[in-house]
Amino acid sequence: MLTCKQASQLISQSLDRPLSWSDRMQLxxxxxxxxxxxxxxxxxxxxxxxxxxxxxxxxNDSSILLPLDAKARITSAIESKNH
Amino acid sequence: MQNINDWLNEHGDYLYRFALAxxxxxxxxxxxxxxxxxxxxxxxxxxxxxxxRTWLTGILKHKIIDLQRKKxxxxxxxxxxxxxASDTSMDDFFDKSGHWIDKPQTLDMPDSALEQKQFLAxxxxxxxxxxxxxxxxxxxxxxxxxxxENICKELGITVTNAWVMLYRARMGLRKCLxxxxxxx
Numbered sequence: 001m002l003t004c005k006q007a008s009q010l011i012s013q014s015l016d017r018p019l020s021w022s023d024r025m026q027l028x029x030x031x032x033x034x035x036x037x038x039x040x041x042x043x044x045x046x047x048x049x050x051x052x053x054x055x056x057x058x059x060n061d062s063s064i065l066l067p068l069d070a071k072a073r074i075t076s077a078i079e080s081k082n083h
Numbered sequence: 084m085q086n087i088n089d090w091l092n093e094h095g096d097y098l099y100r101f102a103l104a105x106x107x108x109x110x111x112x113x114x115x116x117x118x119x120x121x122x123x124x125x126x127x128x129x130x131x132x133x134x135x136r137t138w139l140t141g142i143l144k145h146k147i148i149d150l151q152r153k154k155x156x157x158x159x160x161x162x163x164x165x166x167x168a169s170d171t172s173m174d175d176f177f178d179k180s181g182h183w184i185d186k187p188q189t190l191d192m193p194d195s196a197l198e199q200k201q202f203l204a205x206x207x208x209x210x211x212x213x214x215x216x217x218x219x220x221x222x223x224x225x226x227x228x229x230x231x232e233n234i235c236k237e238l239g240i241t242v243t244n245a246w247v248m249l250y251r252a253r254m255g256l257r258k259c260l261x262x263x264x265x266x267x
Contacts, residue, residue: 003177003180003181003182004177004181004182004183005176005177005181005182006181008176008250008254009246009250012246012249012250012253012254013246013250015225015249015253016224016231016245016246016249017231017242017246035186036183036186036187037187039186039187039188039189040187040257042189042190043187043190043257043260043261044253044257046190046192047206047225047253047256047257047260048225050192050202050203050206051206051225051226052225052226053199053203054104054203054206054207054226055104055105055226056104057203058100058103058104059100059101059104060100061100062096064096064099064100064103065096065099066095066096066098066099066113066116067109067113070099070109070113070116071091071095073113073117074091074095074113074116074117074120075088075091077117077120077121078087078088078091078120078121078124081121081124082124
């Protein structure tokens with residue numbers, strides 16, 4: 001029988017590696033009876049979806065520009081490299 | 084080096100956004116773009132088969148990982164070794180018998196564009212509150228989508244260490260969201 005602590009560790013690891021068959025079975029059984037761990041599972045999936053969304057929005061936000069002063073610094077770094 | 088300045092003009096904004104989305108720090112994003120441009124001068128490997136943007140983005144990805152690795156390595160080694168042990172900091176979340184002390188709540192995800200923006204702002208603040216090395220490994224895994232094997236190789240840590248660090252990062256982030264975002 002998994003404790004909630006063990007179940008939460010497996011839930012997190014399931015985002016990083018394929019769980020073994022026995023881990024999967026134990027976790028599935030735990031999730032049937034534990035609403036708190038179900039909500040935790042959902043939270044982690046929501047978290048991952050949200051950070052993907054942030055990444056996507058930032059990448060595609062054409063109002064974000066390389067600041068002019070940063071550009072000037074990079075240009076002069078390039079020039080000093082060339083001389 | 085006419086080319087390089089053209090590239091900076093043409094792709095600088097895109098590369099900066101790409102770096103900012105992964106590093107979340109404007110200064111570091113600038114450093115990453117600069118390192119990319121300098122590496123592009125040194126290397127003559129651009130064949131013109133792929134687009135310049137694709138080629139530069141490939142270099143940038145490595146520079147971003149370099150910066151994240153540096154951020155993690157700046158932390159004292161003892162912090163990393165601590166992670167191996169019995170995981171005492173999780174005492175805040177579980178009692179001795181392994182039950183939740185505060186049961187996770189339902190997070191109502193944002194519907195409207197405005198709510199979406201607020202939610203993302205809160206998540207950003209929650210990431211800022213995490214210990215820097217946990218935030219960095221979380222970004223490497225869940226934002227940069229490096230696989231665990233590469234993360235371990237980059238950081239020189241064991242796979243178990245990586246799982247524990249990612250677990251702690253996610254645990255902290257979801258708790259922070261619960262506290263600062265409306266729960267159902």
